Amino acid sequence: MAHLPKGDKKLLNAWAFYDWANSVYPLTISSAVFPVFYTLLYSIRGEGDYITVFGMEMKNSALISFTSAAAFLVISFMSPLLSGVADYVGNKKAFMRFFCYLGALSCIGLYWFDLNMIYPGLLCYFMGLIGFWGSLVFYNSYLPDIAFPEQQDAISAKGYSLGYIGSVLLLIVNLALILMADGEAEAEQAMRLSFVMVGVWWIGFSQYTYRYLPKGAGAGHKVNGAVLLNGFRELQKVGKALSGNIRLRRFLGGFFVYSMAVQTVMLAATYFGAQEIEWKKYGADPSMGLIVCILVIQLVAVLGAYMTSKASARFGNIPVLVVINAFWMCLCATMYFVTTPNQFYIMAALVGIVMGGVQSLSRSTYSKFLPETDDTASYFSFYDVAEKIGIVLGMSVYGVIDQYTGSPRFATVFLASFFLIGLLLLLRIPAQTSSKTVNSVYLALHKPDSMKNMKWFPLVFVLFSSLFLVSCEGEIEPIGSQTTDPTGPIDPTNPTGGVFKVDYNGATRTATSTVVYLSGGNINISALMPGGAGFSFVFDGNATGSYDLDDENNWIVFGTSLAFYSSSNFTTGLSSGNFTVTEIDETNKTISGTFHFVGYGEDETDIIEFTNGSFTDLPYVTENPTGDVVTATINGQPYEGVDTTTALASAGGGPEYAIINSESVDSTVLNIQIKTSLVPGTYALGMPDAVISYNTVNDGFPEDATGSITITSISANHVSGTFTATVSIDGTDYQITNGVFDFSF
Structure with missing residues (x-):
């Protein structure tokens, strides 16, 4: 047979x-x-x-x-x-x-x-x-x-x-x-x-x-x-x-x-x-x-x-x-x-x-x-x-x-x-990881005094959206990312010769893809591991040397389809570990270094040790101009995305989704996820067709919106349309009208 x-x-x-x-x-x-x-x-x-x-x-x-x-x-x-x-x-x-x-x-x-x-x-x-x-x-x-x-x-x-x-x-x-x-x-x-x-x-x-x-x-x-x-x-x-x-x-x-x-x-x-x-x-x-x-x-x-x-x-x-x-x-x-x-x-x-x-x-x-x-x-x-x-x-x-x-x-x-x-x-089982987990990661790690680091958030949001898209079951692989560097053709999602690896849970694991940005005085590294797990690094600085994880502007987060872990203890706020940049090659646009840290889960007894971490010759970019558009009116005020990041992601044999994260000048974020197999038409917001999430800096958790989205045009790498939505965050309602999106993925 x-x-x-x-x-x-x-x-x-x-x-x-x-x-x-x-x-x-x-x-x-x-x-x-x-x-x-x-x-x-x-x-x-x-x-x-x-x-x-x-x-x-x-x-x-x-x-x-x-x-x-x-x-x-x-x-x-x-x-x-x-x-x-x-x-x-x-x-x-x-x-x-x-x-x-x-x-x-x-x-x-x-x-x-x-x-x-x-x-x-x-x-x-x-x-x-x-x-x-x-x-x-x-x-x-x-x-x-x-x-x-x-x-x-x-x-x-x-x-x-x-x-x-x-x-x-x-x-x-x-x-x-x-x-x-x-x-x-x-x-x-x-x-x-x-x-x-x-x-x-x-x-x-x-x-x-x-x-x-x-x-x-x-x-x-x-x-x-x-x-x-x-x-x-x-x-x-x-x-x-x-x-x-x-x-x-x-x-x-x-x-x-x-x-x-x-x-x-x-x-x-x-x-x-x-x-x-x-x-x-x-x-x-x-x-x-x-x-x-x-x-x-x-x-x-x-x-x-x-x-x-x-x-x-x-x-x-x-x-x-x-x-x-x-x-x-x-x-x-x-x-x-x-x-x-x-x-x-x-x-x-x-x-x-x-x-x-x-x-x-x-x-x-x-x-x-x-x-x-x-x-x-x-x-x-x-x-x-x-x-x-x-x-x-x-x-x-x-x-x-x-x-x-x-x-x-x-x-x-x-x-x-x-x-x-x-x-x-x-009832003691943690909630299913989904797009909400991304929001929990953000809230757990966000500190009011570290506002200047908020411009990296759309990128991290894309990474975790790719990791935990749909119902977060199985291996989820990012298929591509729109990242364009005006000074060179390097695509950081497909590193040439770059290696990111780390030991945890008794084995050495090597990343399947990485995304690295050096911009706004920050180092941002995202790495997708086998099985759909992923790391995000955010550090205040863009030079070689050691970075203190006890500094509230520096941290690492690790996520799987079931849980996430932070370098900062959720109860005490203390950290244990080190991140060192050994080389930044400005000619070849690559970065190398080492790291180790203790990852703390939501349950204080849930701990993972990450050791012997290293990243060698990872390509990086310094800007992320995409030309993608997300505009809307939110509670009567105009919203325009000035910093956008897009990706195409699939979930372990499931459907593909086009994703865009858009951040405004006041650091509010709109996240749009659209199933690429859809045809032009109007759809109610919600899985499995389309999801829109919104968060503000001061209101805490990002939340999925209710409403509708209209796709006017969709192809193998581009989608555009309009949307109307309502979202409630910590008791405050946000009416999103006149929404327009137009992006490539």
Whole structure:
């Protein structure tokens, strides 16, 4: 099979189709038929809900809870080892297939489950869990390999939707066989056949996925003794990398807690319904009632996953996850009081709305927060371990409460508290970096006494707009910049022989492009690094020598798609580091020097050390005349851009944007970003078409405006038009009228 490129529709569909294949396991085995079958065996035996196992009397539902917890404990230790090995040998598809077959064959083995021979049956149940969740380690790790960031929410939701549809189809078939059974004995036999059908379905439909998925990103080495521990070393490395990624670290903390509750609900809900709902009192058959509830959940979950995907596209992943956690918390608290079948049916429908959504959105959010890396399996192993250890704790708490109180009802209160804690932890995640991050950088570093440095701001604004354009996911590369020097043809965005490099996060990184200006008595250096990160340097002076970072006119800022770091501590205002210009070659118009500094994030514990920094023979320009035009009337006063900088930027496979930053004589700035694929016409302001941002020196944060923009002419390197906008900054409204722009990029 020919290798399909990343983002290919056939490849994405093949990946998502594995949800169709494997989702019959959690529905039939974990949620619907097996719990009913398991309860039915005790009913037929007629000796109550307790069984002697492992030398003690144990409640049947508690036994399953503890067996599940033990399986997930094994999985949590096993997955980092296997994911590291899979990346090393370069064939994680083979590992995914192995666990798929292990789980499917274990399901078939449940056909012979017998209370009189409980241990072989528990072993099949145990191995089924390991097979299912073990395959998901490798399945999930494929997502960033096969889909671009802007595709991941939709394809993740599609996978869950396919899973719900496929699993419901098989459940309907199984349900029909059970309903046609005459008596408990035939119903029991129909349930046993459903376990065989799950195994056959899982193996059969997964073949389509295996046909198109690539083998993996590893190098294909042989496994030796040292490699067996490689996964744990990789897991440790991922843990260390989290120290420099505050958004990913805090997301994992929240995910660990709320996933603990989500998975416990999914694994234990049917056992709760079998024991705590008064089915016979209201003339309902408990077996059919429970299966119908699970069927309702699956059908509603398709709509829920779709709604969640749409909501995340509009409001963002984290805000939607916060709302979903609040909804889950209310559901679990309410479950304490549910006793009738109708109440249970209503709760099942409400659970369905958020069950698929929280899973698919969590998976795609984690994928989006990952740094640029080929080692996705190890990162998803870390994700998987967090989820599985959470399940171990959740199922253990549930089992202990069930065993020692005789009822799992009290456990729902604990689950509600888990969602509350998860919600609070999600609220601590820093806001998504976007054009707002540029504004935050400006506000954090701006000091009233350093006003003379404000003329560099449009250039830095362009750099960070290029770095964080759109939704700031993936690698973003500036394609060009209109920078013209009247004394020579040097283009500073394409340095000839110039090198900018620095050590941070355990590696030496070299800039892919740089922009350097020596003008107005200032040195301004901007450097774009691999993966879309970037530096901006602003120093008061234009001569060789050392520059003091404690001087408020001198500073460095480093930004990624997830966070930004300043050479000035946000709390104390102090700096640590040095910037030295060793040579300014006025003949060849190049600049060289060294630097090192400590970068401080918004969280005072979030620190990155930048060492061994150097820039050698970077081309520079001394002026930036462009002839580009931005004029407007702002609150009745004329605005004219006297210092403009333009750029063309794209976002990791996303659309290209033409950008212009225009600064007036009083240092106010208008920033315009226009998608280059647009045609002449009028558009509402806002992504993905066009954005206008405005800031004043005294009013603080630059803000995105509302309004409209009219494109009168647009070509491969030039755009012109008009705009009208309104922007509110710290409670002050600015009416922007008669706006005109005309610039090349």
